[in-house]
Amino acid sequence: MSDTLDKSLYTLPSDQPIVGLEVKSAFDGLTDKEKKYAHFLSKASWVGGLVTMIQTSLESGPIFVLLHKLFSKQSCKDFKDVCLEKGFSEEDINALLIYTCGVFANAGNYKGFGDTKIIPNIECTTFENLIRVSSVWSELEPIWSQIKSDVYNLEKSKRCLGCNPEGCTTYLSKNCTKEDNETVTNWVKSKDLELWNTRLFKSTTEDGKVEYEIRLASKEAKELKKETVGNITYRLTSGDYSPLMSKIAEHLQQTVSYAANETQQKMLESYISSFTSGSLDEHKNGSRFWIKDKSPAVENYIGFIETYRDPTGVRGEFEGFVAVVNREMSAKFNTLVSEAEKFLPLLPWNKNFEKDKFLKPDFTSLDVLTFAGSGIPAGINIPNYDDIRQTEGFKNVSLGNVIPASYQATVSPFLSEADGELLQKYRIPAFELQVGLHELLGHGSGKLLKKERNGTFNFPSDLVDPLTGEVVSSYYESSDTYDSKFGSLSSAYEECRAEAVGLYLSLEPSVLKIFGHEGEEAEHIVYVNWLSLVYAGAGRGLEMWAPGRGWLQAHSQARFVLAQVLIQAGVVKVTQPTKDDLLVTLDKTQIRGAGRNAIGHFLLQLQTYKATGNIKAAEKLFNHYSEVKEPWLSWRSIVLAKKQPRKIFVQSNTFIDNEKVTLKSYENNAEGLINSWVERFDEPDILYKALLDLSKKDAHHFA
Secondary structure (H helix, E strand, O other), X not given: OOOOOOHHHHOOOOOOOEEEOOOHHHHHOOOHHHHHHHHHHHHHHHHHHHHHHHHHOOOHHHHHHHHHHHHHHOOHHHHHHHXXXXXXXXXXXXXXXXXXXXXXXOOOOEOOOOOEEOOOXXXXXXXXXXXXXXXXXXXXXXXXXXXXXXXXXXXXXXXXXXXXXXXXXXOEOOOOOHHHHHHHHHHHHHOOOOOOOXXXXXXXXXXXXXXXXXXXXXXXXXXXXXXXXXXXXXXXEEEEOHHHHHHHHHHHHHHHOOOOOHHXXXXXXXXXXXXXXXXXXXXXHHHHHHXXXXXXXXXXXXEEEEOOOOOXXXXXXXXXXXXXXXXXXXXXXXXXXXXXXXXXXXXXXXXHHOOOOOOOOEEEEEEEEEEEOOOOOOEEEEOOOHHHHHHOOOXXXXXXXXXXXXOOOOOOOOOOHHHHHHHHHHHHHHHHHHHHHHHHHHOOOOOOOEEOOOXXXXXXXXXXXXXXXXXXXXXXXXXXXXXXXXHHHHHHHHHHHHHHHHHHHOOOHHHHHHOOOOHHHHHHHHHHHHHHHHHHHHHOHHHHEEOOOEEOOHHHHHHHHHHHHHHHOOOEEEEEXXXXXXXXXXXXXXXXXXXXXXXXXXXXXXXXXXXXXXXXXXXXXXXXXXXXXXXXXHHHHHHHHOOOOOOEEEOOEEEEEXXXXXXXXXXXXXXXXXXXXXXXXXXXXXXXXXXXXXXXXXXXXXX
């Protein structure tokens, strides 16, 4: 490790902002049955969040056990009192508490947004001496001795998630290359399978024979398929994360009797079957029932969902959420849905590049009760399965209580005083507008041109590519999906397309009116919406880029790209008024002219390349705008110097007492967050054993 390495990039600050998600008013409006439904769904989701620990790093599970056990056996207050008596400083104790919050909230020791490692902001010896004073040190010592070198390891390959040797991952064994992944992906496609709920482990014999184990997440452990082709053997097995998947299925089974209708029951039964057997088809069936469950009082989704953190972009991270409908904001989103077919033709591609029929989704604003995973987004468009999304439908979800919590006590460097004031005043309504357009008409728009299994095509044979003027010659084969075709580019590219749709359609007065914005206020909302995105890309984007590693986060890359498009169009400028400051400006007079034209043309390129599966052209375009060169390379140090830490959210817990479900909220500080996690699990010792056993089982794959 280099002596000049800036460790502050890998620690959380002593004043780490910790905010609460307010859900009490929404939760109190539920019936007793709905509260029980939410309670058991939350139980399943929180156990699922422990699966995310295993997906993050080999040491994340044991770190969680060590910290959770530490504060389960004695309260934060008692621990602090003992440490102070022993002569430790408030600063050292606080650093341990903040690190604990970081591990819990990010589902491991890597940031959920940016994927960089989190280490304690104290020396290793101080950390050890602190936990030694615990009354359960004898239980903690064997865990600590196993992981302490990993906790502080900042060798180059350990600083960030990614493929070895640039980073580390537990989605693929350490000896797997991108070529190995491509080989396995092709075999899986030949069997009409997908990789969402899998991990890949490679072993090689002395005589050069290779075996790939594609392991499905499930309670049951079996060998499902085995095939040898030349020197390569493929084994499809089930049983990954088995003890945790078993517990998730158990909690979902408890939920079934509280379902509001038969559709919810069938949805849950399909999920239980999937998590028991490993069948992705069963999870897809559950997703189909989920789509049909319109406007439930309690909304949820659970499974292997987003592919952001798999370095090859095809495997899903476990995620589970439970939320309560906010009916006032949902009414606005439902109006947007009802008028969506009027807005889709306004996008800059013709009807042959749009779905044959817009499948009107359920679009609700939700107050989050539970969100388990590596981070909480502001909005979601799911399911991510192409075959369902393109022809059967999807749902849009805006997480309403996340948005205002995210902007509490937010500082905005690199903006003029006037822009900073406008941003502060209109940021939340502008973001609600952007989330609505991004999720519904961004992710929900656009067709994939495909050759069906029967040899027919879902597009005219004489369809002309609007960019070249020639007849379309590239498309998706029947076994292709967007994620398998675009791989590691898929997430950032699609997020960029959705963000661009949001910018483009936010200029429409009829869209603004749906959200209650007219006249001068509407103009402020438009300006702040564009400014927010430009600021996130040009002012903060470089926080998520690192030399030698490139982009660390899909949304940040997407926003940087859009900022570059607008800079090239002369609509945005970034200047350096002093040696340690930047100024980001957006020309308000150019938004509806040069700005709209630039975003419109760029959107046409993005959609055309996505629709036709033209990955080479997509990479060339996207990589051009993603490239970080001067003056951005020099400006990165300025951006990092004024980096604002992301909020950590304190979430409530539910408990059943005398057949009544109660909600418990916690203080918005480190102690409150830790207490919420301590009280979250009924049988922590069973979960401790599962996490430690799973880490030990897989250790040789990542050594």
